Amino acid sequence: MNHAINKMLAIAGAVALAVGCECIFKCDKYEKPIDVGNRLSMNFISIAPFFPNDMEYTIRESRHMAEASGIKKNAYSMTMQPDGTDVYAKPKLCAEAFGKLREALKDDDIIPGILIQSTVGHGWAGAVTCERDWAEIINIKGITLHRMCMLDPNFREYTRTMIKMLAEKKPAFFLIDDDLRAINNSDNGPECFCPLHLAEFNKRSGRQYTQEQLIAKIKTGAWNDPDVV
Ligand SMILES: [Zn+2]
Numbered sequence: 001m002n003h004a005i006n007k008m009l010a011i012a013g014a015v016a017l018a019v020g021c022e023c024i025f026k027c028d029k030y031e032k033p034i035d036v037g038n039r040l041s042m043n044f045i046s047i048a049p050f051f052p053n054d055m056e057y058t059i060r061e062s063r064h065m066a067e068a069s070g071i072k073k074n075a076y077s078m079t080m081q082p083d084g085t086d087v088y089a090k091p092k093l094c095a096e097a098f099g100k101l102r103e104a105l106k107d108d109d110i111i112p113g114i115l116i117q118s119t120v121g122h123g124w125a126g127a128v129t130c131e132r133d134w135a136e137i138i139n140i141k142g143i144t145l146h147r148m149c150m151l152d153p154n155f156r157e158y159t160r161t162m163i164k165m166l167a168e169k170k171p172a173f174f175l176i177d178d179d180l181r182a183i184n185n186s187d188n189g190p191e192c193f194c195p196l197h198l199a200e201f202n203k204r205s206g207r208q209y210t211q212e213q214l215i216a217k218i219k220t221g222a223w224n225d226p227d228v229v
Contacts, residue, residue, distance in 0.1 A: 052097035113173035
């Protein structure tokens with residue numbers, strides 16, 4: 001499991017801010033949505049380390065963080081992009097561990113939610129990648145980024161199942177990280193130009209572009225060119 005990222009987040013004391021989203025703060029631990037007052041008020045959420053193979057430490061750190069910071073909403077950070085060949089092993093492990101965590105905290109004032117720290121993957125160097133033969137994102141530079149293409153039906157089914165497995169453990173809320181930003185993934189530029197996306201583009205537009213032609217068109221096309229717009 002991605003302990004390094006979890007530790008970084010814990011050390012940095014990262015705090016996520018969510019504005020006016022009381023509707024998501026609902027779980028069977030509470031009979032009604034948590035009152036956050038004015039809809040424009042801020043909710044402070046701690047990004048909490050999550051070690052499914054060391055729940056004793058995870059629970060101890062949860063209590064320590066809540067007491068030290070005064071922030072009671074914990075988003076347990078889980079890197080959920082598909083990994084390895086048995087892609088459902090990680091969601092199963094995390095879901096079972098989260099269920100135990102939730103049970104252990106039921107008498108605490110901590111509100112446990114889940115941060116899906118990655119869905120398609122951030123594409124960082126050295127990141128563990130899916131070992132299934134699923135489509136990966138190709139960016140406007142023609143580089144394969146080891147991020148999962150959102151159009152791949154296998155990946156979509158994985159994502160649906162993964163969220164369902166976690167949701168069954170009734171987290172108080174989900175936060176979804178920003179690795180889904182295909183319009184501009186950091187300095188990698190727009191995505192995705194994989195064969196699946198190219199076929200979909202050509203089908204919808206009635207064109208027959210190759211990957212290189214479409215990329216060139218987007219880079220050099222006039223602002224009012226309908227293919228670019
Ligand atoms: Zn694609």
